[in-house]
Amino acid sequence: MKLDKKLKICIVGLGLMGGSYAQALSDEGYEVGAVAKRQETIDFALEKGWIKSGVTEVTAEYLKDFDIVVFALYPHIFTQWIEKYQQCLRDGAVITDVTGVKGCIVYKIQEMLRPGVEFIAAHPMAGREKSGIEYATKEIFRQANYIVTPTEKNTQAAIEICRALGETLGFKTVTQLTPEEHDEMIGFLSQLTHCIAVSLMTCRDTDGFEKYTGDSFRDLTRIANINDVMWSELFLLNKKELLRQMELFEDAFGKLRKAIEDENTDEMRSLMKMSTEHRKRFDKEGK
Amino acid sequence: MKLDKKLKICIVGLGLMGGSYAQALSDEGYEVGAVAKRQETIDFALEKGWIKSGVTEVTAEYLKDFDIVVFALYPHIFTQWIEKYQQCLRDGAVITDVTGVKGCIVYKIQEMLRPGVEFIAAHPMAGREKSGIEYATKEIFRQANYIVTPTEKNTQAAIEICRALGETLGFKTVTQLTPEEHDEMIGFLSQLTHCIAVSLMTCRDTDGFEKYTGDSFRDLTRIANINDVMWSELFLLNKKELLRQMELFEDAFGKLRKAIEDENTDEMRSLMKMSTEHRKRFDKEGK
Numbered sequence: 001m002k003l004d005k006k007l008k009i010c011i012v013g014l015g016l017m018g019g020s021y022a023q024a025l026s027d028e029g030y031e032v033g034a035v036a037k038r039q040e041t042i043d044f045a046l047e048k049g050w051i052k053s054g055v056t057e058v059t060a061e062y063l064k065d066f067d068i069v070v071f072a073l074y075p076h077i078f079t080q081w082i083e084k085y086q087q088c089l090r091d092g093a094v095i096t097d098v099t100g101v102k103g104c105i106v107y108k109i110q111e112m113l114r115p116g117v118e119f120i121a122a123h124p125m126a127g128r129e130k131s132g133i134e135y136a137t138k139e140i141f142r143q144a145n146y147i148v149t150p151t152e153k154n155t156q157a158a159i160e161i162c163r164a165l166g167e168t169l170g171f172k173t174v175t176q177l178t179p180e181e182h183d184e185m186i187g188f189l190s191q192l193t194h195c196i197a198v199s200l201m202t203c204r205d206t207d208g209f210e211k212y213t214g215d216s217f218r219d220l221t222r223i224a225n226i227n228d229v230m231w232s233e234l235f236l237l238n239k240k241e242l243l244r245q246m247e248l249f250e251d252a253f254g255k256l257r258k259a260i261e262d263e264n265t266d267e268m269r270s271l272m273k274m275s276t277e278h279r280k281r282f283d284k285e286g287k
Numbered sequence: 288m289k290l291d292k293k294l295k296i297c298i299v300g301l302g303l304m305g306g307s308y309a310q311a312l313s314d315e316g317y318e319v320g321a322v323a324k325r326q327e328t329i330d331f332a333l334e335k336g337w338i339k340s341g342v343t344e345v346t347a348e349y350l351k352d353f354d355i356v357v358f359a360l361y362p363h364i365f366t367q368w369i370e371k372y373q374q375c376l377r378d379g380a381v382i383t384d385v386t387g388v389k390g391c392i393v394y395k396i397q398e399m400l401r402p403g404v405e406f407i408a409a410h411p412m413a414g415r416e417k418s419g420i421e422y423a424t425k426e427i428f429r430q431a432n433y434i435v436t437p438t439e440k441n442t443q444a445a446i447e448i449c450r451a452l453g454e455t456l457g458f459k460t461v462t463q464l465t466p467e468e469h470d471e472m473i474g475f476l477s478q479l480t481h482c483i484a485v486s487l488m489t490c491r492d493t494d495g496f497e498k499y500t501g502d503s504f505r506d507l508t509r510i511a512n513i514n515d516v517m518w519s520e521l522f523l524l525n526k527k528e529l530l531r532q533m534e535l536f537e538d539a540f541g542k543l544r545k546a547i548e549d550e551n552t553d554e555m556r557s558l559m560k561m562s563t564e565h566r567k568r569f570d571k572e573g574k
Contacts, residue, residue: 125499125501126501143502144501145498145499145501147499173498175498175499184494185494185496185499188491188493188496189496189499189500189501189504190501190503190504192487193487193503193504193507195540195543195544196483196487196507196540197507197562198539198543198558198559198562199536199539199540199542199543200479200480200483200536200539201561201562201565201566202539202543202558202561202562202565203532203535203536203538203539203540204475204532204535206475206565206568206569207471207472209472209475209476210568210569211432211460211462212412212432212434212462212472212476213476213569214412214413214431214432214476214477215430216477216480216509216510217476217477217480217569218569219506219507219509220480220483220484220506220507220510221566221569222503222506222566223503223507224562224563224565224566225562225563225566225567225570226559226562226563227559228555228556228559228560228563229556231555231559232552232555232556232559233552235547235555236547236550236552239547239548239550242547243544243547243548245490245491246540246544246547248490248491249486249487249490250537250540250541250544251490252485252486252487252489252490253482253483253486253490253533253537253540254537255486255489256482256485256486256489257482257530257533257537260522260523260526260529260530260533261526261530263523263526265519265520265523268515268518268519268522269515269516269519271485271489272485272513272514272515272518272519273515274488274489275484275485275488275489275511275512275513276511276512276513276515278488278489278493278511279488279508279509279511279512280512281493281497282493282497282500282504282505282508283512
């Protein structure tokens with residue numbers, strides 16, 4: 001099986017991410033179906049022309065048409081779905097996901113799945129500070145990274161399909177990591193930074209200082225506006241790696257604090273120079 | 288004395304900030320002079336039409352013409368300058384500054400000054416990640432705040448002049464705080480955030496994760512590109528207040544870490560909700 005426009009794709013879960021997938025794929029000429037909780041979500045997507053059909057009840061009758069099924073659900077709901085409904089998937093189906101953590105979910109789903117259905121995991125690193133299909137737009141993929149995280153159980157064909165899916169969705173880059181590498185990277189680049197933003201925003205009352213705020217503070221705390229249901233779940237699913245990254249950060253913060261306490265200018269300057277040096281690596285695209 | 292275009296203004300120190308002041312004020316029709324370390328800096332500003340004259344040596348002969356003198360120097364150099372050259376300032380001169388910390392400098396300078404010269408402190412909260420007159424531009428003031436920090440020693444007239452200067456420079460808002468309120472605000476909004484960005488950027492090697500970076504991580508670490516000479520000095524000058532803000536942050540970060548360790552979802556979600564709630568206050572301008 002190769003990704004081509006004869007394949008039918010079903011999106012399970014039409015939120016911000018699922019809706020954006022549906023839009024991108026139907027715009028590319030794919031026949032897209034959907035399973036969603038509420039009829040009004042289906043109606044919204046039908047009206048936009050993002051899906052050709054949609055149901056609120058999972059049945060084998062509906063799912064048997066789909067070659068590829070994308071799960072755009074909260075992690076624990078994804079697992080429950082597979083447990084309950086995997087018999088409804090057709091033989092030979094390739095399924096993928098959008099989950100933001102990998103180690104804790106990929107092996108588990110692969111273990112649970114019956115033979116004849118292959119799960120190839122992916123993380124579309126895109127999003128907005130809003131949730132729900134009404135905010136969905138394929139534009140969120142344009143500057144973003146799509147990461148495929150295969151295991152030894154995956155076939156080369158499924159990996160290729162999943163990569164091709166990322167390209168079709170319009171992601172800027174499509175890359176590959178092991179689930180473990182992915183979780184370390186996500187722990188550092190994304191989860192730790194959300195922890196920092198939340199801590200900065202909860203560490204004190206802001207005392208009317210809002211009116212003195214410059215762009216840096218706003219930039220640093222934009223992600224402090226956070227979906228508490230999703231992120232608390234993601235934090236726990238990557239608990240070990242996140243705690244390790246938090247500890248590394250606390251150590252560095254403590255080192256800088258000590259240098260300030262001791263009025264050790266050399267140490268402060270050396271940390272700041274290292275910081276400037278490291279930051280350059282993230283500058284490549286001129287941002 | 289009121290601010291009007293008959294007054295002559297001298298900028299001492301023509302870096303990013305001093306140069307931007309010179310540009311803004313000469314564009315507004317003021318006669319601007321300058322004292323700088325290097326002749327080529329003077330030449331650059333003359334060529335741009337930002338100053339009418341400039342010197343590299345401080346003399347009473349040169350300074351006697353200026354009603355207002357703006358010190359755009361590193362804090363310790365500002366203090367040394369006043370010690371060494373204050374006799375060169377004319378009687379009745381009003382002097383102001385651009386220093387990013389206030390409590391440690393305002394009272395000291397006011398104490399040192401001879402009668403007949405009044406120091407009214409201000410903090411233009413503008414800047415770029417670059418230094419030097421070649422990056423100077425009055426555009427940095429347009430979206431920024433200008434804060435006047437008077438003490439009991441200041442006259443209403445000098446306060447008015449200083450506020451009018453902020454408006455003339457083109458700042459979006461001109462406000463007033465005590466030096467102590469200013470330092471607490473700056474400790475939280477600016478210095479703490481720089482400490483966080485430096486710690487995030489020095490806590491580990493980045494292991495090629497750069498290519499997976501989204502905008503949030505870039506936003507959060509933009510200020511990790513930091514002028515180590517200036518910031519290490521500013522940190523120490525606001526040591527007490529900065530350490531207090533760092534401690535508040537460490538407590539909040541520790542609280543979140545403990546919630547993750549304990550898998551206490553309620554606590555995590557409650558912190559995230561508070562974070563989202565607090566962050567809204569910084570949203571007012573639709574950013």
